[in-house]
Amino acid sequence: MTDITPLAIDSWAAPCSAQDQAAAVAALEAGNVLLLPQLDFPLHDNERGLYFQGAGVEVQGKNISLNLADHSVRGSSADAAELAVLRDMMVRFATLSRTLVHGLLPGYLATVEQGRTSFRPVEVAGRPSSWRQDDSRLHVDSFPSSPTRGKRILRLFTNVNPHGEGRHWRLGGSFEDVARRHLASLHGPLWGSRQLLAMLGITKGPRSAYDHYMLQLHDRMKADSDYQSSADQRSCEFAPGSTWMVYTDQVPHAAMGGRFAFEQTFYLPVAGMRDPAHSPLRVLERLMGRELV
Ligand SMILES: O=C(O)CCC(=O)C(=O)O
Numbered sequence: 001m002t003d004i005t006p007l008a009i010d011s012w013a014a015p016c017s018a019q020d021q022a023a024a025v026a027a028l029e030a031g032n033v034l035l036l037p038q039l040d041f042p043l044h045d046n047e048r049g050l051y052f053q054g055a056g057v058e059v060q061g062k063n064i065s066l067n068l069a070d071h072s073v074r075g076s077s078a079d080a081a082e083l084a085v086l087r088d089m090m091v092r093f094a095t096l097s098r099t100l101v102h103g104l105l106p107g108y109l110a111t112v113e114q115g116r117t118s119f120r121p122v123e124v125a126g127r128p129s130s131w132r133q134d135d136s137r138l139h140v141d142s143f144p145s146s147p148t149r150g151k152r153i154l155r156l157f158t159n160v161n162p163h164g165e166g167r168h169w170r171l172g173g174s175f176e177d178v179a180r181r182h183l184a185s186l187h188g189p190l191w192g193s194r195q196l197l198a199m200l201g202i203t204k205g206p207r208s209a210y211d212h213y214m215l216q217l218h219d220r221m222k223a224d225s226d227y228q229s230s231a232d233q234r235s236c237e238f239a240p241g242s243t244w245m246v247y248t249d250q251v252p253h254a255a256m257g258g259r260f261a262f263e264q265t266f267y268l269p270v271a272g273m274r275d276p277a278h279s280p281l282r283v284l285e286r287l288m289g290r291e292l293v
């Protein structure tokens with residue numbers, strides 16, 4: 001069963017002890033959630049005004065996202081002045097997240113890449129979606145249009161809910177158990193399909209065999225109602241003012257309720273891990289008896 005490992009860190013930028021650094025990498029790579037119950041992301045008054053009191057800014061999808069490469073913001077209908085506030089807030093979260101990852105996980109420094117940043121002001125419970133996009137079903141993350149070719153997906157969340165409301169998740173069992181359960185129902189890619197998807201611009205670069213199987217695993221998990229209800233699982237609540245990190249490509253998770261959270265995605269090559277044997281890529285390769293490049 002997935003454990004939640006707490007660490008008493010209350011600053012994004014203060015130096016971390018060697019003991020905390022060792023505990024953090026061990027917990028994450030073993031497939032646990034690393035919880036920093038005292039690490040909050042303080043908001044400025046104008047940011048609070050925009051999002052928490054009154055009208056707010058309309059959100060187009062399930063979240064608002066920031067591309068750090070050009071500081072472009074997607075998914076909000078904010079006007080120019082509001083957009084500037086929104087962008088500053090998200091850039092600040094992205095910068096603090098990177099500082100924390102570098103300080104707490106120094107072994108990742110040389111290879112970790114920062115991905116998109118998101119702000120999630122929409123209530124998760126009751127959000128309409130297709131079963132495939134329904135994150136209230138247990139799943140491991142795999143992005144249809146962004147193949148990782150085996151790179152790890154490490155995500156950091158902070159709950160900034162101003163009304164005292166937690167963010168509610170379910171957590172499933174180990175990646176290996178989930179992979180074993182669904183392995184027989186996964187089938188190989190159609191010849192040429194992965195190249196075609198990339199040529200048509202549907203995927204950013206070609207999917208590897210790993211991406212193909214991970215997407216299927218994501219879909220099988222969400223479609224399997226017996227797995228959803230009877231699999232080993234636990235409920236948990238992340239309190240406002242807390243931060244948590246988890247390898248979401250490895251740990252089955254489902255978001256059940258809550259609003260107002262930030263999220264930062266990082267990518268890490270398997271070779272950058274302290275123990276690559278824990279990666280979904282290596283576990284799948286071992287179970288399938290072949291390389292998934
Ligand atoms: O928004 C959340 O709390 C997590 C949703 C989720 O499953 C994800 O972003 O991968």
Ligand SMILES: [Fe+2]
Nearest residue numbers: 135140141248
């Ligand atoms: Fe997810």
